[in-house]
Amino acid sequence: MKAEKQIILGALDCFAPGFLAQGMWAHPADRTADFNSLSYWTDYARLLERGLFDLLFLADTVGVYDVFGGSRDAALRLGVQVPINDPFVLIAALAGATSNLGLAATGNLLYEPPYLFARRLSTLDHLTGGRTGWNIVTGILASGAKAFGRDLMGHDERYDFGDEFMEIVYRLWEHSWEDDAVIQDRTRQIFTQPDKVHEVAFHGRHLQMSGIHLTAPSPQRTPILFQAGASGRGKQFAARHAECMFVNGTSRASLARAVADMHRALAEQGRTPDQVRILAGLTVIVGETQAQAREKQEAFKAAASAEATLVHASGGLGVDLSRYPYDGEIEYSETDANRTLMENLTRQPDGSRVTIRQVAEKMSLSSRNLLIVGDADQVAQEMIAIVAETGIDGFNLARVLMPDSLEDFVRLVVPRLQERGAYKTGYRPGTLREKLGLGDGARIAANHYGRLLGQEAAIAG
Ligand SMILES: Cc1cc2nc3c(=O)[nH]c(=O)nc-3n(C[C@H](O)[C@H](O)[C@H](O)COP(=O)(O)O)c2cc1C
Numbered sequence: 001m002k003a004e005k006q007i008i009l010g011a012l013d014c015f016a017p018g019f020l021a022q023g024m025w026a027h028p029a030d031r032t033a034d035f036n037s038l039s040y041w042t043d044y045a046r047l048l049e050r051g052l053f054d055l056l057f058l059a060d061t062v063g064v065y066d067v068f069g070g071s072r073d074a075a076l077r078l079g080v081q082v083p084i085n086d087p088f089v090l091i092a093a094l095a096g097a098t099s100n101l102g103l104a105a106t107g108n109l110l111y112e113p114p115y116l117f118a119r120r121l122s123t124l125d126h127l128t129g130g131r132t133g134w135n136i137v138t139g140i141l142a143s144g145a146k147a148f149g150r151d152l153m154g155h156d157e158r159y160d161f162g163d164e165f166m167e168i169v170y171r172l173w174e175h176s177w178e179d180d181a182v183i184q185d186r187t188r189q190i191f192t193q194p195d196k197v198h199e200v201a202f203h204g205r206h207l208q209m210s211g212i213h214l215t216a217p218s219p220q221r222t223p224i225l226f227q228a229g230a231s232g233r234g235k236q237f238a239a240r241h242a243e244c245m246f247v248n249g250t251s252r253a254s255l256a257r258a259v260a261d262m263h264r265a266l267a268e269q270g271r272t273p274d275q276v277r278i279l280a281g282l283t284v285i286v287g288e289t290q291a292q293a294r295e296k297q298e299a300f301k302a303a304a305s306a307e308a309t310l311v312h313a314s315g316g317l318g319v320d321l322s323r324y325p326y327d328g329e330i331e332y333s334e335t336d337a338n339r340t341l342m343e344n345l346t347r348q349p350d351g352s353r354v355t356i357r358q359v360a361e362k363m364s365l366s367s368r369n370l371l372i373v374g375d376a377d378q379v380a381q382e383m384i385a386i387v388a389e390t391g392i393d394g395f396n397l398a399r400v401l402m403p404d405s406l407e408d409f410v411r412l413v414v415p416r417l418q419e420r421g422a423y424k425t426g427y428r429p430g431t432l433r434e435k436l437g438l439g440d441g442a443r444i445a446a447n448h449y450g451r452l453l454g455q456e457a458a459i460a461g
Contacts, residue, residue, distance in 0.1 A: 003384045003422030008277055008394025008436065010057045010104070011048050011406065015087045017079035019059055020283070020367040021400040022312060023305025025079055032402045041090060042097040047403060051410030052424055054436065055102030055133060056094070057226070057396055058087035062108045063144025065315035069322045072143070075315075078308040088120055095128040102432040104133025104226055110158065111139075111148050114168040115209055121223050122173065122215035130219025130431030130442055135226035136241060138162050140337040141315060155336045156233045164204040166241055170450030171200040173222045174443075176213035192216070220431050222444045230258070230340035239265035240449050243438050244277045246396060248340070248368040255280055255370075255390040263391075273391075275445055277436055280386070281369035282395035286379050286408050293373045297365075300400050306360035312367070313359050316341045321356050329353035344368065365400055380416035387422075 017025040018032050025032040034040040048056055061081045066072035075082050087105035094103055103124075107117065125132040138158035139145075145152040153161060181196035201210040227242035229235060238245050245262055249255035263273050285300065287293030314321045317330075318337030324330065330353065332346040345354045365371065372382045383395065399405035417423035433439040440446045 003417075003420050004388055005393070005422075006424055007383060007387055007417065007422050008279060009051075009053050009423070010055045010102075010279060010394070010396040011044075011053055012057050012059065012281060012396040012398040013044075014059045014061075014081060014084065015090050016061075016081045016084040019081070020281075020312075020369065020398045021300070021304060021365050022080065022308035023078060023364075024300070024303060024400055024402075026305075027300075027303045027401060029404060030401050036085070038093055041094060044403065044406075045094045045098045045101055045103075047406055047410060049098055049101050051406070051414050052427060053101060053397075054394070055104050055432065057133070057135065058090065058105040059135070060084065060087050060106035060108065060137075061141065061144070062111055062139055063141030063147060065141070065311050066143050067318060067320050068311040068314035070320060074307060074311045078305055078311060080308050080311045080315075088124060091124050091132060092127055095124070095131075098131075099129075100131075100427040100435070102131050102133055102224070102435065103128055104135060104224065104432075106135040106137050108137050108139045108144070109162055109165040110153065111144065113209075114165045114207065115172070115211065118169045118172040119214045121169075122213070122218045122221075125218035125220050125223050126215070130433070132218075132220070133224040133226055133244070133432060135228065136162065136166070136237075137228070140318065142318075142336075152336055155231070155339060159229070159233045159237045161206045162237060163240075164202075164207045166450070167204070167453065168200070168202050168207060168209055170222065170453050171202065172213035173217075174450055175454040176200050177217050179217065182216050220433050220439075220442050220444075222450055224432050224436070224438070225444075234340070235261060235265045236268075238262070239269045239271065242276060243433070243444070243448075244279060244436070247278055247280050247392065248344075249280060250368060250370060252386055252389050254344075255386070255392060259391040269449070270447065271445075275438065275448075277393040277438065278391070279394050279396045280390070280392045281367070281398060282383070283366035283369045283371045283398050283400060284379055284405070284409055284413065285365075285371070285373045285400060286376055286412050288375065288412075290373075290375045290378060293375060297373050300365055301361075304364035306364055309360050309364040309367075310356065313341075313345075313363060317345070318342075321359070324356050326357050326360075327355050329355050330359070341368065366398065369398055370395075376412035376416045379413050380420060380422070383413075383417065384420060384422045 064072045065075040091103040142152040178196040226244045227238040228246035247258040316338045318335030428435045431442040
């Protein structure tokens, strides 16, 4: 099959002992346990650049997965996203070790003031030469809120809070400094022209501030914005803000539905599908032959931790799965955690119910991602077919074994994709936004909400 468009590829991971393939850090051939060392990540990032990956995408969790068994012990014992380090610090460390790779990290907007957050992201965008991305999340863990002395805000209210936060950071990034504010005129000793820097003032229900942005405009100004909300309110939020969206789905039909939903939500915000890139989570197990790939899959399944998978799923659902019998079915309940995961596990299109055992077994390697197992040609063909049939633009690839899964992918699958015209053979110049063909040059699109804010009499001073 010849490809119609070039696939965008991200590598999905976490600054912790593993992310989605639960418990694989304990596999004798796995390197993840070295995640605190810089060389682990520079090797990782260089491998991704060898494979021409568009970006490294770092998930993050504020709080501990302590829903399973009503305790944090299992998460600590099994290394389920704890210990976890700050992914934005990692971006700074990788800026100098890479030259083309996009570096995107997840930042929970509930727990830090937008003023400092905006400065940190602008700083990273300067240091990476415009390769920084931010995955906007509002969090699902009550333990995170408790650590800040609060209760977890309600599901939809978190997104309302998020809209206020976004308005502040857009005003700082897009509207505080004019393009020609900094002149660095040595003769006249003028670094910045004061009349070209404007105060931002915001008085919302949750947040208030006034001040100028502390950082001069970075190459992208607003970093590339990622979002993965999938509930009704989550989609609305994503459609207003995101330039790259994640969708989860374990079948082509569910992905195609998610893409169509997202396109509808975009239209309501006056945006068009070509202004976003939609990526689906994907796990690939590739072998020299199909039989070898299947053997690997069985070996990985035996090594993965069912208990850790349930710890992760319990946190995601906000429901303690240890309280159900292992062959018991999960029942729908409304929680303030991940609504979409709950819907997916309890409301199957065919009316069937999912048991705890099925969650433990099916999600242990690939969580809610698509899973492709096969030789390189099969994997490449399947990826191309999924893109053609669902309307997604690419994948966020979650590895199983580190680094073998990614090395195999780069060595075996990337050339097969390239032969079929489905993958680039070199990086485009420019910022991450330009490499992804998004936006208005390096800047966020002119009709994006964050740019349009500047058209009101919003900026005082
Ligand atoms: C690929 C992908 C990556 C995600 N990464 C994170 C993450 O790193 N941290 C986080 O708190 N939530 C993460 N989420 C969860 C979403 O941001 C969101 O909270 C979740 O989809 C529930 O939103 P909803 O209730 O609007 O459906 C991720 C979701 C997806 C699909």
